[in-house]
Amino acid sequence: MKxxxxxxxxxxxxxxxxxxxxxxxxxxxxxxxxxxxxKHADKPRKLPAHFFTTDADEILDxxxxxxxxxxxxxxxxxxxxxxxxxxxxxxxxxxxKKMIAEHLPELYELQKQYGTSLLYEASSCGSIPIIxxxxxxxDNELLFGVSGIFNGSSxxxxxxVYQEGSxxxxxxxxxxxxxxxxxxxxxxxxxxxxxxxxxxxxAHSYGTFIKPEEVFNFGIQSLAAQDIRYAKEKGCKIKLxxxxxxxxxxxxxxxxxxxxxxxxxxxxxxxxENNGVVVEAxxxxxxxxxxxxxxxxxxxxxxxxxxxxSTYEYRYEYKKIAQNEGLEYTRDVNLEVYVSxxxxxxxxxxxxxxxxxxxxxxxxxxxxxTVTLASLYRHKEDLRTRNIFIALNQPKxxxxxxxxxxxxxxxxx
Amino acid sequence: MKxxxxxxxxxxxxxxxxxxxxxxxxxxxxxxxxxxxxKHADKPRKLPAHFFTTDADEILDxxxxxxxxxxxxxxxxxxxxxxxxxxxxxxxxxxxKKMIAEHLPELYELQKQYGTSLLYEASSCGSIPIIxxxxxxxDNELLFGVSGIFNGSSxxxxxxVYQEGSxxxxxxxxxxxxxxxxxxxxxxxxxxxxxxxxxxxxAHSYGTFIKPEEVFNFGIQSLAAQDIRYAKEKGCKIKLxxxxxxxxxxxxxxxxxxxxxxxxxxxxxxxxENNGVVVEAxxxxxxxxxxxxxxxxxxxxxxxxxxxxSTYEYRYEYKKIAQNEGLEYTRDVNLEVYVSxxxxxxxxxxxxxxxxxxxxxxxxxxxxxTVTLASLYRHKEDLRTRNIFIALNQPKxxxxxxxxxxxxxxxxx
Numbered sequence: 096m097k098x099x100x101x102x103x104x105x106x107x108x109x110x111x112x113x114x115x116x117x118x119x120x121x122x123x124x125x126x127x128x129x130x131x132x133x134k135h136a137d138k139p140r141k142l143p144a145h146f147f148t149t150d151a152d153e154i155l156d157x158x159x160x161x162x163x164x165x166x167x168x169x170x171x172x173x174x175x176x177x178x179x180x181x182x183x184x185x186x187x188x189x190x191x192k193k194m195i196a197e198h199l200p201e202l203y204e205l206q207k208q209y210g211t212s213l214l215y216e217a218s219s220c221g222s223i224p225i226i227x228x229x230x231x232x233x234d235n236e237l238l239f240g241v242s243g244i245f246n247g248s249s250x251x252x253x254x255x256v257y258q259e260g261s262x263x264x265x266x267x268x269x270x271x272x273x274x275x276x277x278x279x280x281x282x283x284x285x286x287x288x289x290x291x292x293x294x295x296x297x298a299h300s301y302g303t304f305i306k307p308e309e310v311f312n313f314g315i316q317s318l319a320a321q322d323i324r325y326a327k328e329k330g331c332k333i334k335l336x337x338x339x340x341x342x343x344x345x346x347x348x349x350x351x352x353x354x355x356x357x358x359x360x361x362x363x364x365x366x367x368e369n370n371g372v373v374v375e376a377x378x379x380x381x382x383x384x385x386x387x388x389x390x391x392x393x394x395x396x397x398x399x400x401x402x403x404x405s406t407y408e409y410r411y412e413y414k415k416i417a418q419n420e421g422l423e424y425t426r427d428v429n430l431e432v433y434v435s436x437x438x439x440x441x442x443x444x445x446x447x448x449x450x451x452x453x454x455x456x457x458x459x460x461x462x463x464x465t466v467t468l469a470s471l472y473r474h475k476e477d478l479r480t481r482n483i484f485i486a487l488n489q490p491k492x493x494x495x496x497x498x499x500x501x502x503x504x505x506x507x508x
Numbered sequence: 509m510k511x512x513x514x515x516x517x518x519x520x521x522x523x524x525x526x527x528x529x530x531x532x533x534x535x536x537x538x539x540x541x542x543x544x545x546x547k548h549a550d551k552p553r554k555l556p557a558h559f560f561t562t563d564a565d566e567i568l569d570x571x572x573x574x575x576x577x578x579x580x581x582x583x584x585x586x587x588x589x590x591x592x593x594x595x596x597x598x599x600x601x602x603x604x605k606k607m608i609a610e611h612l613p614e615l616y617e618l619q620k621q622y623g624t625s626l627l628y629e630a631s632s633c634g635s636i637p638i639i640x641x642x643x644x645x646x647d648n649e650l651l652f653g654v655s656g657i658f659n660g661s662s663x664x665x666x667x668x669v670y671q672e673g674s675x676x677x678x679x680x681x682x683x684x685x686x687x688x689x690x691x692x693x694x695x696x697x698x699x700x701x702x703x704x705x706x707x708x709x710x711a712h713s714y715g716t717f718i719k720p721e722e723v724f725n726f727g728i729q730s731l732a733a734q735d736i737r738y739a740k741e742k743g744c745k746i747k748l749x750x751x752x753x754x755x756x757x758x759x760x761x762x763x764x765x766x767x768x769x770x771x772x773x774x775x776x777x778x779x780x781e782n783n784g785v786v787v788e789a790x791x792x793x794x795x796x797x798x799x800x801x802x803x804x805x806x807x808x809x810x811x812x813x814x815x816x817x818s819t820y821e822y823r824y825e826y827k828k829i830a831q832n833e834g835l836e837y838t839r840d841v842n843l844e845v846y847v848s849x850x851x852x853x854x855x856x857x858x859x860x861x862x863x864x865x866x867x868x869x870x871x872x873x874x875x876x877x878t879v880t881l882a883s884l885y886r887h888k889e890d891l892r893t894r895n896i897f898i899a900l901n902q903p904k905x906x907x908x909x910x911x912x913x914x915x916x917x918x919x920x921x
Contacts, residue, residue, distance in 0.1 A: 117650070117791060222792030224645045231644075231822070232637045232813050237530070361798065364777060378530060378809030379635030383798040385774065396791030400645050407827070409644070412820065 098161075098406050100126035103154035103185075105176055106166035107131050107140065107147075109274060109391035110190065110217075114164070114398055115142070124403050126162070130154050155179055162405055163187045164398060170194035181205040181213060188401040190217035190394055193282075196291035200304045203413060212410035217397035219292040220245055220370045221388035224400070228384070229299040230411055233376055240340035240347075241300050242490070243372035244365050245289035247389025248276040249315055249335045252284065254366045257323055257333060275368050275389035285314035285479075286335060286351045293337040293349055300339055301347055301422050302415030311426070311472040312351035317484045321459035322435050331355040333486060334362055342494050346425040350468055353486040355433060360490070361385075426469040431489040435461040441481045446470040448495070463488055467495050511574075511819050513539035516567035516598075518589055519579035520544050520553065520560075522687060522804035523603065523630075527577070527811055528555070537816050539575070543567050568592055575818055576600045577811065583607035594618040594626060601814040603630035603807055606695075606720075609704035613717045616826060625823035630810035632705040633658055633783045634801035637813070641797070642712040643824055646789055653753035653760075654713050655903070656785035657778050658702035660802025661689040662728055662748045665697065667779045670736055670746060676729075688781050688802035698727035698892075699748060699764040706750040706762055713752055714760055714835050715828030724839070724885040725764035730897045734872035735848050744768040746899060747775055755907050759838040763881055766899035768846060773903070774798075839882040844902040848874040854894045859883040861908070876901055880908050 104111055115128055128146070136149045154160055155176070163180040167173050170193040177194070180187050182205065189195060195202065195215050202213055216226050220243070229241070244250050248270045255266035267284070270276045282288045290312040294305050315335055326333050334356045339349040356363050361383040365371030370388025375381050387393040429448060436442055442462065450464040471478070471485075478485065515531075517524055528541055541559070549562045567573055568589070576593040578586050583606040590607070593600050595618065602608060608615065608628050615626055629639050633656065642654070657663050661683045668679035680697070683689040695701045703725040707718050728748055739746050747769045752762040769776050774796040778784030783801025788794050800806035842861060849855055855875065863877040884891070884898070891898065 113791070222795060224641055224795075227644060228637055228641070231640060231817065237809075237812075376809065378526070378805045378812060380800045380806065380809075382635060383796075385796040387793045392791045393793065396650075396789065396793075399650075399791060404644065407825065414820070 098408055100124075100162050100402060100406050101160050102126055102128045102162050102164050102402070103157065103160040104128050104131045104164045104166065105151070105154070105173075106168070107133050108166065110394045110398065111166045112141070113391050113395040117395065117399060118402075124399070125406055126402050129160055130157065151176060155183060155185070161185060162402065164402065165189040165191060166398070167191070170197065174198050177202070177213065178205055181209055181211045184209060184211060186212045186405055188214050188217070188398055188405065190215065190398055192218040192288065192291040192295065196294040196307050199295065199298055203304070203416070206410070212405070212408075214401035214404060214409070214411065215295070216401050217394050219295050220372055220386070221247060221390075221393035222386040222396045223370055223372055223384045223388070224397075225296060225372050225384060226299050226411070228374070229296065230414065233300075233374065237377040238300055238341065239375040239377065240338065241296055241372060241374050242336055242338040242340070242362070244334050244362055244370050245292040245337045245388070246283050246286075246335060247368035247370055247387070248283040248288075249286075250365065250370070251275050251368045251389065253315060253333055253335065256318070257326070258366070263318065273368075274391060281314075284316050286312040289335060289337045290351045293339060293351055296337075297339045297349055298413075299411070299415060301341070302413065302417070302419035303422060303424060305349065305424055309424070310349055310351065311468055311475055313353065313471075313475070313478065313485050315353055317482065318353070319435065319484060321461070322484050322486070325433070325435070325461065326355055329355065331357055332363055334365070336362065336487065338490070338492070340492050341422070342425070342428065342492065345421065346423045346494075348425055348428045348468060348492060353484070354490065355486050355488050425494075426467070426472050427495040428468045429465045429493050429495050430468055430471070430487060431463070431465050431491065433461060433463050433486045433488040434483055435459060436481075436483040438482070441483045444474050444477065469495070511821055513537075513575050513815060513819050514573050515539055515541045515575050515577050515815070516570065516573040517541050517544045517577045517579065518564070518567070518586075519581075520546050521579065523807045523811065524579045525554070526804050526808040530808065530812060531815075537812070538819055539815050542573055543570065564589060568596060568598070574598060575815065577815065578602040578604060579811070580604070583610065587611050590615070590626065591618055594622055594624045597622060597624060599625045599818055601627050601630070601811055601818065603628065603811055605631040605701065605704040605708065609707040609720050612708065612711055616717070616829070619823070625818070625821075627814035627817060627822070627824065628708070629814050630807050632708050633785055633799070634660060634803075634806035635799040635809045636783055636785055636797045636801070637810075638709060638785050638797060639712050639824070642709065642787070643827065646713075646787065650790040651713055651754065652788040652790065653751065654709055654785060654787050655749055655751040655753070655775070657747055657775055657783050658705040658750045658785075658801070659696050659699075659748060660781035660783055660800070661693075661696040661701075662699075663778065663783070664688050664781045664802065666728060666746055666748065669731070670739070671779070676731065686781075687804060694727075697729050699725040702748060702750045703764045706752060706764055709750075710752045710762055712824070712826075712828060714754070715826065715830070715832035716835060716837060718762065718837055722837070723762055723764065724881055724888055726766065726884075726888070726891065726898050728766055730895065731766070732848065732897060734874070735897050735899070738846070738848070738874065739768055742768065744770055745776055747778070749775065749900065751903070751905070753905050754835070755838070755841065755905065758834065759836045759907075761838055761841045761881060761905060766897070767903065768899050768901050838907075839880070839885050840908040841881045842878045842906050842908050843881055843884070843900060844876065844878050844904065846874060846876050846899045846901040847896055848872060849894075849896040851895070854896045857887050857890065882908070
């Protein structure tokens with residue numbers, strides 16, 4: 096029943112090396128690393144030289160190798176390797192969230208066309224088995240939404256800054272030293288890394304491929320002392336939260352932004368480099384999953400579980416795509432947000448549907464009100480350059496009633 | 509790809525009725541309830557009479573019906589129905605933890621022999637997809653242990669008594685009124701219901717079938733005011749916790765008992781009717797799952813997900829059984845326990861390896877010390893009749909070093 100797996104590995108960084116060790120130790124998984132493609136041939140490494148090659152073809156053309164494990168940084172090179180492998184009849188395991196989020200429609204078609212399988216549990220939420228759980232456990236009919244903390248690095252920083260009084264810069268440096276942060280910190284703290292994960296999770300939640308650039312994401316870089324003070328006064332924590340939520344039988348929405356998380360929300364307790372996911376469904380009510388979300392080991396664990404699944408010829412069935420009956424992505428929803436700012440001009444263009452509170456102090460200013468996601472999205476590039484911090488004040492998301500929903504439905508691929 | 513499911517349902521209580529409603533509403537699942545077997549034909553019901561029968565054979569002999577959903581209370585009758593169905597080529601979904609825990613070896617063999625499938629996610633931890641996660645995500649090589657709150661009813665009572673100051677009796681009555689408690693409360697508060705779940709989870713964790721009667725279980729019935737006071741002083745909560753834990757490469761142990769849970773344990777926050785499960789593994793570190801653990805809807809949700817899986821011909825592969833290389837169940841482990849008692853005689857026979865603390869006050873007495881699980885197990889019937897409360901004081905479990913492990917390995921089926 097179990098297939099013998101002969102792996103061609105791309106990339107031998109921290110995850111790749113840990114994976115090699117644990118595969119050697121494991122009796123449970125019949126998988127062996129045959130060859131490892133690396134960029135630089137002459138770095139000193141702990142394995143004999145015959146394991147390594149700088150020539151991708153040596154792996155992709157090897158008929159003995161039946162599984163490609165792709166663990167490199169560069170998303171374009173990764174897409175090239177993964178799509179070539181799928182075309183040549185090799186199954187693939189990948190942890191590359193950016194590559195997968197951007198190319199999921201093509202990768203889905205390639206799998207169908209060539210009968211090969213691509214698994215990517217390691218791409219989303221570290222060690223939490225969220226993709227497989229969504230694939231196999233929740234029927235899309237009953238799934239109200241998924242929300243969560245999908246980025247360990249920014250959550251680590253928020254924990255340090257908010258709970259332990261570190262400065263933002265010191266916390267970022269620590270996260271980088273611990274190996275939690277991506278090479279470019281903007282990916283984490285700007286909310287791009289969690290955005291890629293949210294797009295992947297949305298495909299497995301509602302069977303629709305959403306391009307990352309179609310989604311509003313806002314990060315934590317502009318978090319200031321006054322925001323921390325405000326949150327503490329209200330008994331909240333500030334978390335960078337991803338949300339995808341069904342609004343009714345015909346549409347859903349998604350976004351990534353900081354949120355004032357209250358103490359009765361399971362995400363309130365997700366601290367440091369942990370990730371947390373809340374899945375809401377009709378019958379099962381709220382499910383909560385928590386696990387390590389950053390670092391080589393949790394990623395390695397998810398890669399390993401995908402390799403293990405490969406030995407049983409497991410593949411994603413993308414059931415929600417088959418079940419999807421025209422569920423559409425809309426940004427015509429109202430969000431209640433907290434916006435702190437320095438000068439009145441910084442609020443320009445932010446189209447408040449309703450202003451609920453306004454505070455103008457000597458050192459700080461904020462406004463709480465309802466805005467549409469569509470207007471936030473329209474100004475997203477601009478908002479990032481201003482001296483303002485935006486956070487969801489209430490997790491509630493409602494359809495904007497001013498405009499007909501279908502007129503503003505977003506075209507999706 | 510999707511199989512059309514025609515269901516024969518046994519039992520039409522709260523879960524069965526909810527299931528009927530949601531199946532009718534769902535477009536995602538191609539499953540239809542054809543016939544429902546009930547005990548009493550003439551109860552007034554919300555469905556037309558032609559749906560019902562009191563004759564099991566009418567369902568089991570119907571060649572059109574290809575899935576049996578078993579939701580009755582009586583474990584013996586349930587085993588008869590389920591084993592007959594599996595033999596006659598019908599797949600089965602069941603939520604009957606006692607029946608499954610007691611008959612898993614036979615049910616495993618029946619599935620192998622007749623090529624039929626039995627799914628039972630609903631039997632364990634309500635809506636948390638723990639069996640499927642263990643089946644598909646964790647390789648036994650890397651799994652250190654699983655612990656959790658597996659009984660919503662007793663957790664509801666503990667929350668009411670401990671946090672809200674209810675009396676034990678009032679809290680039990682409330683749990684029963686809310687439909688959280690089993691018909692016989694001893695099953696819940698005596699730690700039998702969680703014991704059955706732990707046995708099922710152990711099979712999917714370590715590939716070994718353990719009979720419930722081979723396991724030490726102790727409940728919360730003897731919880732007294734002094735225990736609550738003690739826990740509060742130490743900043744702990746008292747939870748009824750199930751534990752299965754690998755001790756080294758050759759043995760593991762399991763037990764059910766109250767535990768003094770500290771605030772850094774994810775189980776600390778699992779309150780009311782929720783269940784929580786912590787899975788510890790080498791690479792993924794600590795994973796935590798939380799969801800509703802009692803009531804008709806969470807169980808219905810798990811039943812529904814199994815029916816949905818059936819449409820894709822999903823079956824448990826029992827991978828851990830194939831992978832198990834002689835891992836043995838042992839009770840020769842040391843546990844650090846807190847024992848409160850009224851009279852010295854009540855401690856008789858409790859063989860303390862080491863006494864760490866002893867308190868003799870005017871109104872209360874307790875001792876904290878190390879005992880072997882083997883000695884607790886030997887006296888388990890007797891301990892239940894005494895006026896003592898036992899709780900694990902530290903989650904640490906170590907091999908008892910006084911005796912050679914193999915001499916005391918427990919025979920398992």
